[in-house]
Amino acid sequence: MLEVKEIRKTYRKPGLMTTKRKLVLDNVSFDMSKGECLGIIGESGSGKSTLGRMILGVEKPDSGCVLFKGNDVQKKSARKGMVSAVFQDYTSSISPSRTVSQAIEEPLKLVGADYDERVIYDLLDRVGLESKIAGRYQHELSGGQAQRVCIARAVATKPEFILLDEAISSLDVSIQVQVLDLLKELKEEMSISYLFITHDIQAAAYICNRLIIFKEGRIVEKTDISDIGKVNDEYSKKLFNSVITV
Amino acid sequence: MLKKVLKHPGVLVCLIIIVALVVLGFIAPLVAPHDPLEVQANLKYAPPSPGYPVGNDYLGRDVFSRLLYGIRPSLLWVLLAMITINVIALGLAMLAGYRRRGTDEVIMRICDIMLSFPSEIMVLAIVGIIGVGLRNILIVIVLLGWPWYTRVYRSAVMKYSDKNYVIYSRSIGNSMGNIMLKELLPAVLPEVAVIAAGNIASLIMSISSYSFLGLGIQAPEPEWGAMLNQAKESLALNPQQMIAPAAVIVGVCILFSLFADNLRNALDVKHVKSGWRRKLARYKKQKRKEAEVK
Ligand SMILES: Nc1ncnc2c1ncn2[C@@H]1O[C@H](COP(=O)(O)OP(=O)(O)O)[C@@H](O)[C@H]1O
Ligand SMILES: [Mg+2]
Numbered sequence: 001m002l003e004v005k006e007i008r009k010t011y012r013k014p015g016l017m018t019t020k021r022k023l024v025l026d027n028v029s030f031d032m033s034k035g036e037c038l039g040i041i042g043e044s045g046s047g048k049s050t051l052g053r054m055i056l057g058v059e060k061p062d063s064g065c066v067l068f069k070g071n072d073v074q075k076k077s078a079r080k081g082m083v084s085a086v087f088q089d090y091t092s093s094i095s096p097s098r099t100v101s102q103a104i105e106e107p108l109k110l111v112g113a114d115y116d117e118r119v120i121y122d123l124l125d126r127v128g129l130e131s132k133i134a135g136r137y138q139h140e141l142s143g144g145q146a147q148r149v150c151i152a153r154a155v156a157t158k159p160e161f162i163l164l165d166e167a168i169s170s171l172d173v174s175i176q177v178q179v180l181d182l183l184k185e186l187k188e189e190m191s192i193s194y195l196f197i198t199h200d201i202q203a204a205a206y207i208c209n210r211l212i213i214f215k216e217g218r219i220v221e222k223t224d225i226s227d228i229g230k231v232n233d234e235y236s237k238k239l240f241n242s243v244i245t246v
Numbered sequence: 247m248l249k250k251v252l253k254h255p256g257v258l259v260c261l262i263i264i265v266a267l268v269v270l271g272f273i274a275p276l277v278a279p280h281d282p283l284e285v286q287a288n289l290k291y292a293p294p295s296p297g298y299p300v301g302n303d304y305l306g307r308d309v310f311s312r313l314l315y316g317i318r319p320s321l322l323w324v325l326l327a328m329i330t331i332n333v334i335a336l337g338l339a340m341l342a343g344y345r346r347r348g349t350d351e352v353i354m355r356i357c358d359i360m361l362s363f364p365s366e367i368m369v370l371a372i373v374g375i376i377g378v379g380l381r382n383i384l385i386v387i388v389l390l391g392w393p394w395y396t397r398v399y400r401s402a403v404m405k406y407s408d409k410n411y412v413i414y415s416r417s418i419g420n421s422m423g424n425i426m427l428k429e430l431l432p433a434v435l436p437e438v439a440v441i442a443a444g445n446i447a448s449l450i451m452s453i454s455s456y457s458f459l460g461l462g463i464q465a466p467e468p469e470w471g472a473m474l475n476q477a478k479e480s481l482a483l484n485p486q487q488m489i490a491p492a493a494v495i496v497g498v499c500i501l502f503s504l505f506a507d508n509l510r511n512a513l514d515v516k517h518v519k520s521g522w523r524r525k526l527a528r529y530k531k532q533k534r535k536e537a538e539v540k
Binding site: 056 | 411414417420429
């Protein structure tokens, strides 16, 4: 369903005089099939979010391409209604001038869906929020609530693919588990594929079928969740061991 | 957004006064008690009297009527110039700040070139070529004014176009025009409104000062800066002539500055209560507590 093909991305190094560029993504390729949950694990600064922006088609790779059901994601028509995203920083994920219900309406309006208040209330209910929240603004929500609204917004059009970029990393640990469970349920219900980007290997192991270990813009290991004991790469071994010893 | 802004008392009061002034400017011929150009030699430098509430100038013309007629060039045309500048600047800023890369580079380099000329000298030079007059001054001000605003608004647009909600909007497949109108415009509009309203005062001042220098509107047409200029001629003997036009210019500038300030407060979503209301709420709460204690 999703094919990432040999993506390279460089950014200009800061500074007036330099023409040197920093390699952020180096030849990244992987596939994802329908209904799958693929985890991308890497330390911060390893280029995970950059990869996410390429996959969402909001930024162009220097070379390589991302195909969604055979179409280049750079084209808007390839994504409309089928792709969605949830980001780490929930404070800036909802426009400050929109209420919760207006935020959830946005994707519905875009695909020209037929909807009314009840659809919004159902969605809110589905992510465990009360309907009285619908009229609130982003700054009147707690972190967990805001992230749930973002999830409700992401699943509103029943997309086939959602990118979760550190979607739970800014939440309290107890709320992290709740949100992970919610994501799992929604996945079963609507057969959505997740690309779960995180630095938290435990969370990834909790929800994903497959993991990709990412380091300095390169894939160092791809493994099924059942085989994480059998990884070959040194860095991945260290990573998994650190979790197991904890 | 508009509703919330209008609920803010400060904004509302300022806006009512501004609208009233604009309307007065439009209907000046109907409400002005006298012809602003009517010369009455016997009323030269006359102090305020029942028929002439702020007195008469060096030709015996009614200062009050001249102030009313002066709203049009001094305020309406300035507002129009400001709106034009802002529409151009906002459009370019959105293109530059959202598209980035080549588009940004081209627009910013043009701005740099425009900004590298000292604007006062450019105004004098261009007016020297195309001739004096209010219309020419306004054209020159618009031509020279947009680059500065473009730069300022561009950085605001850039700040918001990196926000997650804009990235989300793009990722689900919204078009560029849609994102500009529905995400970026509402986000930058508060900043734009505050900057524009805050700078109207200085634009009024500069238009008036060009008229004061004799570059803008030409005698005998009434304009506040030009009136001030004429009053200056008799500064030694009749200094009170300066008071009315100067007070009006300063008053309008203060009005717009207050408007800008209040607008900023009203547009800030997190700014739920203005200062005095918060104090009032705290005071009431304290009173209630005291009552409970008793
Ligand atoms: N727009 C950008 N311009 C320049 N450098 C960037 C930009 N975005 C990301 N980077 C750089 O790319 C690297 C990877 O960033 P990011 O993808 O955010 O990592 P992660 O999400 O894994 O923490 C960082 O070193 C960052 O400085
Ligand atoms: Mg990141």
